[in-house]
Amino acid sequence: MAKYLQLVERIQAQIDAEVWQPGEKLPSLRDQVSLSGMSLMTVMHAYQVLESQGIIVSRPQSGYYVAPRAEYLSQPVTHQKVQLAESVDINAFIFDVLQACRDPLMIPFGSAFPDPELFPQRQLMRALNQVSHSLxxxxxxxxxxxxxxxxxxxxxxxxxxxxxxxxxxxxxxxxxxxxxxxxxxxxxxxxxxxxxxxxxxxxxxxxxxxxxxxxxxxxxxxxxxxxxxxxxxxxxxxxxxxxxxxxxxxxxxxxxxxxxxxxxxxxxxxxxxxxxxxxxxxxxxxxxxxxxxxxxxxxxxxxxxxxxxxxxxxxxxxxxxxxxxxxxxxxxxxxxxxxxxxxxxxxxxxxxxxxxxxRSYDSHLRRLRQVLEQRKNLARQALKRHLPHGAKINDSRGGYFLWIELPRQVNATQLYYRALAHNISIAPGSMFSSGQQYANYFRFNTAWAWDDAMEAAAARLGGLIAEMM
Ligand SMILES: Cc1ncc(COP(=O)(O)O)c(C=O)c1O
Incomplete structure (x- = not known):
């Protein structure tokens, strides 16, 4: 195989493996020459081929970038997959749910974490910085x-x-x-x-x-x-x-x-x-x-x-x-x-x-509690607007979770997969029990800023539940 084609294949494989993700800059021509040991001509040829295939794009005076993906590729979910997922062991399923929450495009109703924007990042970094000087x-x-x-x-x-x-x-x-x-x-x-x-x-x-x-x-x-x-x-x-x-x-x-x-x-x-x-x-x-x-x-x-x-x-x-x-x-x-x-x-x-x-921890905690209480109220009100009749919200003071019971016939694991196809995560009840008693429940995280995207996602979730009832 010609050398430039070998390089085309190698870069393509790296992009598939997400070594370089959409929008990220590839090594410059010069860097690629020293990385691959190939000539400048060969490297240029390989980059041009990748560009002609729409895999990478060149930006004048900046370099080559991985082309953005036309659409977000979340796995569409079929009924069959749901059945398969229900039969896999609890650890694999939990791992999948937690991984899904890491996706920045996902609406994080299933996350276990609060919005990190609520944390005093600057002060913490200052503390880390001070410590690093005297370590x-x-x-x-x-x-x-x-x-x-x-x-x-x-x-x-x-x-x-x-x-x-x-x-x-x-x-x-x-x-x-x-x-x-x-x-x-x-x-x-x-x-x-x-x-x-x-x-x-x-x-x-x-x-x-x-x-x-x-x-x-x-x-x-x-x-x-x-x-x-x-x-x-x-x-x-x-x-x-x-x-x-x-x-x-x-x-x-x-x-x-x-x-x-x-x-x-x-x-x-x-x-x-x-x-x-x-x-x-x-x-x-x-x-x-x-x-x-x-x-x-x-x-x-x-x-x-x-x-x-x-x-x-x-x-x-x-x-x-x-x-x-x-x-x-x-x-x-x-x-x-x-x-x-x-x-x-x-x-x-x-x-x-x-x-x-x-001593700023306590004032941070006071603010955090205030914001989390407001956000929980907003999320609760939104869910009351959007969840169909028959869904029950277990109200609790404190924390940032709502525990939601759906009518018996609605399987929350199936709902999880259907919601995932719309970039919405939830934490289905089956994660929290080794039995099947909570198959029609899910946990909802209220700790993220309530905006139009969250409102639309809550409405979509309500619609999906209604379809399943
Ligand atoms: C109830 C509960 N206990 C323990 C943990 C783990 O806490 P940490 O992240 O400090 O290990 C979590 C995290 O999700 C949790 O929800």
Missing amino acids: TPGDAINNLPPGNEALRKTLARRYAQQGITVAPDEIVITNGAMEALSLSLQAVTEPGDWVIVENPTFYGALQAIERLKLKAVAIATDPQHGMDLNELEQALQRWPVKACWLMTNQQNPVGFTLSREKKKALVELLAEHQVALIEDDVYSEIYFGADKPLPAKAFDRQGSVLHCSSFSKNLVAGFRVGWVAAGRQAQRIQRLQLMSTLATSAPMQLALANYLGT
């Missing part, structure tokens, strides 16, 4: 588990503001709440043990249980009041349970917050049965009333509640910093972390400690 080789050692001391002290003081005594030494800094939760589960179980979860629950719990080869008892939740403690007690009597993993505030996906009395009763019941409580509290800062709801950790007298949270949902998702207030499991969790990820990135821990030292 020393010793910082890697000083920030090994349990993690940065200043950060742990700040967290301990924030617990103290709520009247909860947690020593900085009980806190382990982790790679997001997900690591805090997984290490906590690993610390209190052996493969084959029984764990109680809520139904529906955050899919991360189901994945961690599967990965650690544990067995799950899923207890149904009331949309307003959460888990029924009588049912919990019966389950504790029936199975040799080692841990209970649940959310007490702004539960994901349903949205309920347990009452203070219920949190206390829950801790007492689990302590009586010597079962560890792994408390996932990642949305605790996103409350809408006057006072921050307490975690169940506030009622822990035996050090058997492992309270896990992070900065991912309220300050910065990309730093991947979370923590666990681990009570008497703190040492064990540190050891497990040393054996798995070793530590949380030192610069990220230092930058957060620096930012939290500026």
Whole structure:
């Protein structure tokens, strides 16, 4: 094959593999000469061929660019695909849903994250910048588990503001709440043990249980009041349970917050049965009333509640910093972390400690809560306008999810695929349960600015549901 054709094929393959995406600049002719080892004439010839095929375009005095795509290629979905997707395992499906949310063209009703525009990017970058100037080789050692001391002290003081005594030494800094939760589960179980979860629950719990080869008892939740403690007690009597993993505030996906009395009763019941409580509290800062709801950790007298949270949902998702207030499991969790990820990135821990030292975190949180409450109201009103009669919105104060129940005959996984074909993502109920009880539910993210595109997408979603009814 002629050399220029070899280069044409190579560049075409790179474009297909999205090494170079539509609108991106290709290496200049000169750079391509040194990259390919071919002559300038050969490279020019190859670029001209690609241009004549409409694969790349030249811009005077700028260079060659990958031609923009005429239309956005989301996979059109057929009825058959839906059936196929329903039969694949839950992890593959969850992965697909999360991947779809990464597409900037997608309307992110299915996303788990709030709009990052709400985060104080400039101040965080300033903190990171300041830290990078003073970073020393010793910082890697000083920030090994349990993690940065200043950060742990700040967290301990924030617990103290709520009247909860947690020593900085009980806190382990982790790679997001997900690591805090997984290490906590690993610390209190052996493969084959029984764990109680809520139904529906955050899919991360189901994945961690599967990965650690544990067995799950899923207890149904009331949309307003959460888990029924009588049912919990019966389950504790029936199975040799080692841990209970649940959310007490702004539960994901349903949205309920347990009452203070219920949190206390829950801790007492689990302590009586010597079962560890792994408390996932990642949305605790996103409350809408006057006072921050307490975690169940506030009622822990035996050090058997492992309270896990992070900065991912309220300050910065990309730093991947979370923590666990681990009570008497703190040492064990540190050891497990040393054996798995070793530590949380030192610069990220230092930058957060620096930012939290500026005291702007609380004013940021106040603004964030205000905007999220407004956005949730707007989204709720829009859904009331657009969802057909028969769809029910579970109202919850706080957090940025709405949990929506559709009539029985509407399968939300099918709806997910149909909506995806219109660049709209939702999080179908099947992601949050290993059974089929929530096949006609979906979770709706309200944390993004409500504009015309969102309004049109909500109307389209309502139309799709109506067609399926
Ligand atoms: C309920 C819940 N717990 C934990 C996590 C994980 O948090 P992080 O990003 O801090 O690991 C998420 C993220 O979506 C979540 O929704």
